[in-house]
Amino acid sequence: MRWIALQACIRPDAAPPLIDAVAAQQALACMALGYTPRVALVDEAVLMEVSGSLRLFGGLARLAQNMASQASQFFEQNKVLAYMERSQGATSLIALGRLRQCRGQPEAASKRVADLPMHTLTAARPHLDVLERVGCRSWDDLLRLPRAGVARRFGAPLLQALDRARGHAPDVYEWQVLPESFDETQELDALVTHAPALMAGAQRLLVLPLQAWLLGRQRGLCALKLVWQLDKRRDVAPSGELVIRTAQPAQDLRHLARLMAEQLGQQRLPAPVHSLRLQSLETEALTDSAAATGSLLMAARQQGGSALELVERLSARLGPEQVQTWQARADHRPEQMQCWVSAQNTIKSIANNSRPACAGGINDLKNEARTEA
Template structure:
């Protein structure tokens, strides 16, 4: 779309987009800011109103900010989540106009030409837009004009509405920075005494073009409506959903499977065209009495192979109550992930990750993917903190296991041992068993991690021993020198 005398553009600027989004999820009282690491320093990225009132500003070093405001609360910024939030706001803003685009990293541009009357006029549309954003917890500055540049200028420098055809008059008193110029250009214009847009508009164009180039005049013409500036709406993400309406109701599992296979083949073809794979699939079955039942399938890895996905639907389809028959099937890929094309061999190797993914998916349909766990290494020398548990479907196996000495296969909370004072003990009692030492390796001294207040390690240092008993048990014992005593914490295979 191009600029014209009857075109009306609304620019929405969110000066505290990131902080407003963070506080919506976890509200806080008092000064708050998101921090972002730039170079070797943490700097303020986005502040709430209380932090700005305390004299803090964006780009300020965090150490300096804490000197000025000791009550400042901070969280690390997430630029990806910030972009997702702005994209969600863009989709929401389509309730006012179908032509909505992004304006930088913290704003939206809406072409409301021919749509304002649906909200009682331009004033009613702006009031409704402002009220809804305020209730949602977002600070928004609005500008309305016949050109995109003028709307941006009004939103960022005082807000306001420019009557149709009077963009220049509305922004003439605004600073030249309202033309979206580079900071060095703004400084150079101010040194020449050209501080406002009106001053620039009254200056002969030829000297300005010679000194600053055509970019300055292009910005001026775009703001005054003399030059067109397109507004490109954001592209909607592809939707992967198909529906099959049946002429006669069906109720047999085999018939539902056949219909699902037909939908699945077409859906996987769409996924392949976008180089994506499905992680969550939802099959909705509509009965003739208009009741619906859903079968959700969660996959351990992104897939788009119908032959591998279809058998996983069997368990869910068998549990469906068809009633008097099913007359419609709808299959949707609820969650998708990038899955580029790969070179396939003629056979599947035994260690192929695809086989493990299929196994996890089959087990996950029965007990839930989140209940299938794998161990991952953790950066800690304390035995009980040396590993993490994570869902196997949503993590990758790690090869970074690095233990200075062998660790037991079975690890449990320390259990007391009755033993004599020798190191290591020649005989001891554990779990009502009398054991004698045949071979011992050690000691391996481990110190507590002082930055964690762990009650189990308040006794201090531990000297660990690998004990092979004459009775066949291979145990992991430790001795506490500060408070003499022996304990068993694990057992080797």
Template structure:
């Protein structure tokens, strides 16, 4: 077996920094996390100011008045770690937690599929990079061995148990859970590494420090069974992010939403799925609500014309929709939810443009236009089975599912389709037919006589809805060579209802 251990050394700080608005120039402030009024985590900027774990809150603020202090939150860290586990599920179903800051993957069966150990590690790091975590990655034959060594080193690979034992012998003793509890006593005895610990009699160590110390060490060396429970992917995605400061602008909301979208993409990749629809809920601060009628939260629904898990595309759609939204009150918490997904193989990469790639580009343009202008303002022409040109089509909102327009009426026969292809129709129809002047019964357009080239094409329709027409259509040519579509009433009764003379119906391209 081959286990990959992932350890996130800065997970508490990174999960907290994700709740902060972006600083000027992308700079990271000096940050520390407190629990029970004591510093438990401090980033590099805070440590440069003398703030270290173990200090009291008041002492830390005295050393660095500009220090940004947040509350340590195990639930917030667990949500961030869960997204890392979801990303790992795209490589193997045997993924388990190594709490509080680690994830384990059993990848022996996946090596050949991903092209070997090094190629798999590179793809794993690439998949985890959008989540924005510092990462230690170690691979060994045992789960506990990978979990322990990943806490202190990065990039180590132990191909067999002998290499694992050598690596563990050189590892510090505080990697073991009980070793941290008895660190001062072990250090006083001169036991600094796991190799020093293994050189002592087991019975004496058990009496003095308890059995748990050796149980964990034996599991790391593969001498004791170490069953792991694989995580299960939830059927729907639901992730929340509580912001450190209230968000008043679209950019502040987008900064937090970007974190949630990265988690959504990891969840989708774990099951080789693409999202069709998702929602972003923005919970508002109660004391900043204008009145009792102001909602407690605002929900933004995003629907896609084609399923996708491209984070840039999803972010662009969200940005367009948020730019059109006026928040009734500042936002304190974001929640992203998705359950409508499509499981399908990913699209093949293409060197040259193909009809499929061009269609996808048009679909994404349609999505962005709908996000910016609104669904009802992006329309398409739908054919209607009616011979009258002004009734042969109607406008409707473009479908978000990428489906073709629904045809009204009974299906066309093959003979009807072939007949329609043989009939010439202009590209552009006028909203209303334009009356034309005439000279000696010949139609005039812009003062010049038109030359009839083809026709008549007789159209008699509309008797069933009280708007009957009886027309003879002709294709005519202007002096400059442009083609137009004109008609005149066929019968005197029709002329009384529509008007006498010639009419311009449309222009050819």
């Protein structure tokens, strides 16, 4: 078996931080599920068992490199001041121990498992002072002591952890599972009375949780719904909602965030808002070629993405009926051969590069005459 231990570290210069360490860990676990279904959260780290995925991703080095590149790009694109540290080992506790030992100091990593310090073992942390006084500073020092005496003095969990670290006992973890659809709620720090101010709370749901869920599911988002819960009053509805749709499935949600900001600017709140709820309505599985691309920006994989984003943003700002495009019609009369329709309603066909039906004119008449003859 082969294990990889990951940890998302918040940079000290992040002030104020957009996310906390727990949210960064959850996002990292979602991304890890895109590489293996055996992902567990243990203390501050994310553990991945990747022996069944090595052949698919071209080996351990290639898999670790792809994971590091994806996490770096993910944090950078979302302006999250965080970085990822990783280590590997034959067992989960070895990988976790190496991660804790070389945190911020890669050159300090021990080549031998027996040389790992005692503080890297979770079960030994309550007994570090006593172990230090008896001269146990590494895993090897503890293994040299009689097992019966260690169990009597420090308890059975410490010996069980050592057995798991050496591969003599199986690892039992609760594996992480991504839900089929995204649905999360965010409590606001204070009551919000203006709709544009809701974007700050919605951004917390968009930046890490939703995009990380999309990466783990290897899907692109086509439509989402933002629901805001209003302060209870007799003369107003308990909630309001906003549905955002895009022509192309996307994992980079910056365009969807801009559309949401445009539409929130046109909303009026009848009462203060105390919480938000974000739901994914429509998603599409990414093709093999798209999934193999390192970029998270779906528009970079298809030509004309920027033009479609412009049409969607203008439609959100000015209204769907204010942004129009012409559509050809199968009619022999010149004045009826085209008409103007809402660009928002036909943007799907633009995204798929599908040509609208066009009139054949005199050629159709010639073909009909030949058929009758």
